[in-house]
Amino acid sequence: MPTVAMVTSAFDELATSTAYKKGMPGLRVTFTPHPITGRTTEESNEYLKGKDPITGNPMLEEIIAGLRDKLAEKDKHAGTIEREERPRFLPSDTADNLQQMFHDKLWTDGLPIILPTEEKVKAMLKGTSHAPDEVVGEMRPSGPHEAWKFTVEMVAVNAVMAGARPEYLPVLLAIASTGQTSLVSSTSSFARMAVINGPIRDQIQMNSSIGALGPFNQANSAIGRAWTLISKNLGGSGMPGSTYLGSTGNPLNYGNMTFPEAEENLPEGWEPLHVQKGFKKDESVVSIFSGWSFNTIAWFSPLPQQDVIKNWLTHFFSFGTGSATIIVDPIVAVELKNNGFATKQQFADYLIEKSANPGWLYWSTHEEEYKKAKEDVEPFASYLKLGETAEVPVSRYVKRPPRGAPAGTPPRNPIEVLAVGGGTNTYWSGGDFSHVGSVSIDKWR
Amino acid sequence: MKNCSRRLVSAVVFLSVFCSGVASAAEDQIRVMNPRGIMPAIQQIPMAERPGALDGKTIYIVDTKFANTKPFVNALRDNLAAAYPKTTWIGVDKVGGYMQDDPNLWAEIKAKGHGAIVLLGH
Numbered sequence: 039m040p041t042v043a044m045v046t047s048a049f050d051e052l053a054t055s056t057a058y059k060k061g062m063p064g065l066r067v068t069f070t071p072h073p074i075t076g077r078t079t080e081e082s083n084e085y086l087k088g089k090d091p092i093t094g095n096p097m098l099e100e101i102i103a104g105l106r107d108k109l110a111e112k113d114k115h116a117g118t119i120e121r122e123e124r125p126r127f128l129p130s131d132t133a134d135n136l137q138q139m140f141h142d143k144l145w146t147d148g149l150p151i152i153l154p155t156e157e158k159v160k161a162m163l164k165g166t167s168h169a170p171d172e173v174v175g176e177m178r179p180s181g182p183h184e185a186w187k188f189t190v191e192m193v194a195v196n197a198v199m200a201g202a203r204p205e206y207l208p209v210l211l212a213i214a215s216t217g218q219t220s221l222v223s224s225t226s227s228f229a230r231m232a233v234i235n236g237p238i239r240d241q242i243q244m245n246s247s248i249g250a251l252g253p254f255n256q257a258n259s260a261i262g263r264a265w266t267l268i269s270k271n272l273g274g275s276g277m278p279g280s281t282y283l284g285s286t287g288n289p290l291n292y293g294n295m296t297f298p299e300a301e302e303n304l305p306e307g308w309e310p311l312h313v314q315k316g317f318k319k320d321e322s323v324v325s326i327f328s329g330w331s332f333n334t335i336a337w338f339s340p341l342p343q344q345d346v347i348k349n350w351l352t353h354f355f356s357f358g359t360g361s362a363t364i365i366v367d368p369i370v371a372v373e374l375k376n377n378g379f380a381t382k383q384q385f386a387d388y389l390i391e392k393s394a395n396p397g398w399l400y401w402s403t404h405e406e407e408y409k410k411a412k413e414d415v416e417p418f419a420s421y422l423k424l425g426e427t428a429e430v431p432v433s434r435y436v437k438r439p440p441r442g443a444p445a446g447t448p449p450r451n452p453i454e455v456l457a458v459g460g461g462t463n464t465y466w467s468g469g470d471f472s473h474v475g476s477v478s479i480d481k482w483r
Numbered sequence: 484m485k486n487c488s489r490r491l492v493s494a495v496v497f498l499s500v501f502c503s504g505v506a507s508a509a510e511d512q513i514r515v516m517n518p519r520g521i522m523p524a525i526q527q528i529p530m531a532e533r534p535g536a537l538d539g540k541t542i543y544i545v546d547t548k549f550a551n552t553k554p555f556v557n558a559l560r561d562n563l564a565a566a567y568p569k570t571t572w573i574g575v576d577k578v579g580g581y582m583q584d585d586p587n588l589w590a591e592i593k594a595k596g597h598g599a600i601v602l603l604g605h
Contacts, residue, residue, distance in 0.1 A: 039593055040533050044559075044602035061528040075551045075605050082558035098566055105598040106537050109530055119525040130512040145518055154516045177520070181582065186520035195516045225605060272520035 041065075042104035046072035047091045051279040059184045064113035066104030068097060127156075140199075144277060147266050147292060151199040162194040165207030166482055170194070175215045177273030179223035179281040188214065188272035196271055200264035205242045206257055209234060210264050211482035212324045214272065216475060220265045220294045221275040222328070226357050227284030229330055231295035231471055232265060233456060235312035236322030238479050239298035246300040248460030251365075251467070253293070262296030288330065295332070300458045303368035305375035308382050311456060315476040322479040327454070329471030330357045332365075336465045343373050343464070344388060350468060351393040351453075352429060359403060359434050361452050361472030364389070367459035370466050386453040390435045397426040403434070538569040540597035545588065546574065547581040552603050559602070 045053045047069045057065035069092040071085050090097050131139070136153055140146050152158065163170055170191035178185040193214050197207055213232055222228035234244060245255035253259055270276035301310040312323035333354065339346045351362055364386075366374070379385040400421070401408050411418035421430045439447040454473050459465070534540060544563075546556045560574045573596070577585045592599050 039596070040531050040598040042598075042600050044600060046604040049604055059525060061526045062530060063527075064530055070555070070603070073605050074555045074603055075549065077552075077555055079554045079558050082555040083562065085555070086558055086562045098562060101563070101600060102537065102567065105542060105600070106533055106535060108533055108535060113530045114532075115527050116529050117527050119527055121522040121524060124519060124521055125517055127514050128517055130514045132511045133513055136513065136515055140518075153513065154518060155513060156516060159516050184523055186522055188520035191516075192518070192520055195518045199518060267518070271518040274520065274522070 040105050042101050043067045044070060044101070046070050046074050048072040049283075050092045052283065055280045056182065061119070063119075064110065068100045068104065069093070070097070145267075145271055146199070147263065147270075151267075152201055154195040154198040158198045159191065159194050162198050162202070162204050162207055163191065165194075165204030166190060166211060168211070168482065174211055175217050177214070177217045177219050177269065177275070179219055179221065179273065179275040183223060183281060184274065185217075186272060186274040188268075192272055193268060196267040197260075197264050200260050200267050201256070202260040202264050203242070203256070206261050206264075208322075208479050208482040209238065209242070209261050209324060210268065212477050212479040213261075213265055213326070214268050215482070216324075216326055216477055217273075218326045218328075218474060219269040219273040219275040221269045221273075221282055221291060223275065223281050223283050225283045225285050226330065227286050227288040228328060229288045229290035229295070229471075230265070231290075231327035231329070231363075232262065232297075233311055233325045233327065234261075234296070234298040234322070234479070235301065235310050235325070236317075236479070237320060238322035239301075244298040246298040246303075246458050248462060250297045250300070250458045250460070251295060258296055258298075259293060262293035265294050265296065266291060290332070295327075297458055299456055300368050303371075303461070304457050305368075305372045307380045308371055308375065308457070311454070312476060314382065315473075317476065317478070323476050324479055325476040326474040327363060327471040328474050329361070329363070329469055332467050332469035332471070334465070334467045336463070338464075342377050343370055343466075344377055344379065344385065347466065347468065348389055348393050351389055351435075353396055354468065354470070355396070355399060356470045358470035358472070359399065360436065361470055362389075362435060362468060363454045363456065363471040363473075364466060364468045365456045365458055366466040367461055367464060368457045369459075369461045370464050371457045373464060382455040383451075386451065386455050389453050390433055390437065393433050393435060394429040394431050395434050397421070397424055397428050397430050399434075400430040400432060401426065534597060537567060537598070541571040541573060541595060543592045543596045543599045544572060544574045545592075545599055545601045546576050547601065547603065548576055549581060549604055556602065559600070 043065060045067055050069055053067050057063060069090045071091055086097055088097060089095060090100050133153060137150060140151055168190045170189065172190045174188055174190055174193055176185035176187050190211065193211055194207060197210050202210065220230040239246060242257045244257040274281055276282045299310050304310065311325055312321065313319050317323045335350060347364060374385050407418045411422040435452040437449040437452060440450050544560050560572050564572045575588060577588055
């Protein structure tokens with residue numbers, strides 16, 4: 039079917055590179071000025087009378103030509119386009135030149151790397167029993183993008199670059215095996231989080247105590263950093279304009295919030311995350327989370343902690359409005375346990391049930407209910423009378439299967455609770471992160 | 484004889500400096516491993532032949548429903564209809580968000596249409 043794609047000019051590189059990778063390099067694309075969002079009819083008419091800002095052709099004529107005019111022979115080709123050859127080694131050069139070349143090609147996070155010599159990679163590979171040429175998996179920047187494949191050795195190369203030690207390699211292979219990039223290609227500037235549970239936390243000396251979420255531990259930092267490099271270099275992610283589109287970017291992408299849960303300091307009855315997800319306590323597991331933002335809350339209130347957190351959740355607003363992860367210091371966990379929450383899930387269920395919605399947020403995400411409220415259908419009509427600054431007593435955290443999941447998929451837990459920290463004060467953090475999946479690290483030892 | 488000795492000393496000095504420079508440059512060269520993964524081969528898809536003229540044809544304008552872009556989508560349909568009245572322009576919304584497939588719509592366009600404009604973005 040003759041087709042013309044219309045895309046705003048900010049995405050020209052994305053559109054043309056995607057057309058190429060999908061096998062249609064000659065796809066007819068007409069670009070509009072950017073942004074189109076919020077333009078009036080009059081502004082739209084002006085745009086349409088003008089020129090494609092990328093090609094300079096009159097916009098309507100270009101569309102018509104794309105639908106009507108006979109194709110060039112090259113557009114009718116079928117067959118395979120082979121990609122550039124991937125040599126195992128790069129051409130020799132000085133350390134300084136290589137360091138700069140890695141930066142110039144956007145293979146780093148902008149900070150100096152450890153150059154991955156064969157000796158260093160060999161040493162790194164001693165961290166796993168798996169063969170260097172074993173395929174670990176595939177990774178892509180987001181659903182519509184192509185997936186790149188990678189081996190154990192390729193993960194080890196990136197682990198060296200990030201400053202990881204060989205004993206961290208099973209964690210990195212487990213993360214890479216999930217196929218989850220840490221640099222999701224979306225204009226909304228996603229962030230990712232990796233939570234490590236089980237014996238490996240101590241074996242590689244990760245920090246779950248004071249400053250666990252900060253830059254104070256080699257394993258926490260290097261594993262998080264390596265995930266970014268793996269995402270860029272093995273997952274085809276992180277090329278601004280084509281495979282990374284986050285408008286502002288996200289500072290959490292540097293270290294990807296990588297930390298171990300403070301399992302030993304959980305109150306009795308509060309299970310570590312990996313046990314909640316069906317693993318045995320003595321298994322080592324990494325769990326991947328996805329979201330956008332985190333708040334660190336250092337605040338005292340006469341209210342009990344559960345209500346401070348509940349009220350914060352009600353008014354917390356970010357791109358993700360249906361999921362949350364609460365990270366409490368272990369001494370907050372003990373306080374919550376003493377306040378009657380025998381398990382993490384009981385506390386999560388309390389938040390799911392009791393948190394509400396600010397009126398303005400509720401109505402902007404509930405179009406059907408708004409129509410009913412306008413038709414005096416209860417309880418929506420009463421909610422509307424409360425006004426947009428009041429709380430609507432409906433939680434935005436709902437247990438339901440993930441979007442697009444096959445029938446019979448169990449409901450997703452919309453609120454996760456984790457414990458980490460050194461107990462220096464009764465503080466906690468919260469954000470819009472949701473659990474993506476958990477995988478075994480032991481499998482990659 | 485004196486000149487000859489001087490030349491010999493100069494040559495030795497030059498050679499030793501040159502050789503040490505070469506050795507130093509060779510020592511500075513290092514070889515590192517490729518950090519990149521394996522890109523898939525691309526299966527090229529032949530594009531659909533164009534009709535040569537659009538008079539009497541039906542073209543679908545498919546809105547992939549990015550937020551707050553409807554005025555532009557409608558303006559596109561109206562401008563095309565005004566400029567090319569012998570072509571039928573049909574505006575349709577794809578089901579779901581922009582990431583969701585809509586095989587029923589594609590089937591309808593194949594059955595009833597002669598082309599499509601698929602748009603848009605932010």
